[in-house]
Amino acid sequence: MINASQIKEHAEIIGADGVHVGTVDRVEGNRIKLTKKDSGEGSHKGHHHFIPLDLVADIEGNRVRLSANGAVAFQMEQEKDGKMQH
Template sequence: MVDPTQIREHLEVVGSDGEHVGRVDHVIGDRIELARLDLVGGFKHHMIPVSWVHHVDGHVHLNVTKDEAKARWTEKHQA
């Protein structure tokens, strides 16, 4: 399991296929909130679980592909 404190704001998130998934906006508990102005995700915040993270170096590398991440991410509901 990756230490969530390694996941910092503005790091690029890439799928296991090396494709751009988004950029980290915040880490909230066991979820990563992706920046909402990212061209891939549109204008909504998308949430992915920290459990999808394979490792962190200069990027956040997922253990799922970009397409899998997009199919399974959830939208953050505004209060």
């Protein structure tokens, strides 16, 4: 079980594949809120995105490693409850 208090503001989030997923803004409940700069383009631009804490595999200093590849993590976040989560 990951201790969410170990997740630091501005830590880099990487997928299991080593791909940059985002930067931690803060932990809110059972999710990591990403900074707006990692929001993407188009209709996503300027919106915060979230990663569920249950996807966190390890915390290595100022880096949070997910158990899923980067693209999968974003897809899971977008498909939650059948709509976009911001």
